[in-house]
Amino acid sequence: MNDVIHVEHLRKTYGRKVAVDDISFQVAEGEIFGLLGRNGAGKTTAVECLEGLRHPDSGRMRVLGLDPRTQAQELRQNIGAQLQESALPDRIKVWEALDLFSAFVSRGNDWRPMLEQWGLEEKRNSAFSSLSGGQRQRLLVALALVSNPRVVFLDEMTTGLDPAARRVAWELIRRIRDRGTTVVLVTHFMDEAEYLCDRVAVVDHGRIIALDSPQGLIASRAGKVRITFSTSAADLSWLESVPNVQRVVRRSTRVEVEGSGPVLALVATALVSHGILPSDLRAEQPSLEDVFLSLTGNAAGS
């Protein structure tokens, strides 16, 4: 696999404010790469440097082998960008915007199917100013993709979308990746990063404080699994000696087991062999959110 994005020691300050302190990462072709962090962590600034919209103070960048600082125009022919804080003319119609933006690059997509894909078919003749927040957002994402880019940067893509529309957007992004497009996703939604990303960089105070697959991050940072079930069995002391179990708490019929690794399978087997077959056996995996909170909480020095 080739690296389509290569960033080394990127740094960008605004006066005394450090937006990006020191960021390095690579993105492989066909990957969905997430930049996850709180507002103001430096994600957007970093991505805008890669898009050639901002000039970093120092560091080395290559996107599709091009330097965004000196070859921005050529680069923008091959990337798609959905930006925060951008808009279209008030009175432009949805279809006109798609038609216009597909004409900006020589290898633009046919925009007509995108109307339906992004749920804009019945709004095709509506003016941009009359669209709801979610519809605007979907149109702006569609505009980032209508140029048939090799790399697409999506900055807070699902902000303002309702839950159903978010799911649809996620599926569409997966499909785009399956066609070979590399996706860089800036987000502060954990579930989005967990669902979509092959790898996630957690950004905090302008630095990457962790970089792994979502599952890798979860496994390495929050290894605990919590299992709950109900039983009327009197003696459960044998549970403590099941491998991987760390703690058992009992409140009348309700039992909570904490452990790590394959503890769920081990506990389930032990229960069955003791003739206990609870119908409400559940395991709660730590989510990326837990990982994120533990990571950024520490890094914030609080």
Added chain:
Amino acid sequence: MRSLIKLTWVELKLFTREPVTLVFTLALPLILLLVLAEVFGNTPDPEGKIYRGVGPMDYYTPAYVGLVISAVGIIGLPVHLAGYRERGVLRRLRASSVSAWTVLGSQVAVSFTIAIIGFVLLTAATMLGYDVHPPKEPGLFAIAFVISTLAFASLGVLLGAVLPTARAAQLVGLLLFFVMMFVAGAGPPPEVLSQTLRDVAKVMPLSHIVVLLQDPWLGFGWNNARFLIAAGFLAAGALLSVKFFRWE
């Protein structure tokens, strides 16, 4: 080139959906010209002291073509550009590999189209209704028309580049527009203005554009002095625009 053509076409459509700009660039000049026509007719002053010795409508028709050109340049264009920058439209275009030349080129192309529509409207109305004669030297008039439109387009781009918001652009544009309209040739004949007002008119680009357009129209030949002034405005506007243009 494809981007430029497509963007120009969309911009033209957007222009027709913008009632304020339409009123100031096309409707207002046409209505004012027709009012003037009803008041003054087209009979020259017997002593030849005002309206440069020609019929009032022969005088006003090319002057109002100039007014349309100036309205596009100082009201339409700056409001549009400043609004685009303010709201992130320029940012959006830039990220899609649209060059500054494409953005500005489409604005100039729109200016030309509106100016030509204005010219046709005004000329048709006064030729049909008030016996105004067509340009006596059409070739020279066409050159004057192109220079005038480019000069005002470049001033408009400059205003759009330096004014921070669409509101500021509208304020400045309207103020300039009305002052120019009254003192720079589209209001009372310059012969009746006080010396002070004539001095004010001299610094207004429209006063020079009006004479530049009138001379070939009325058969007075090519006015080189006014041409140089217009070219000066054009060059200054273009150079300063390049210096001050910002995407965001």
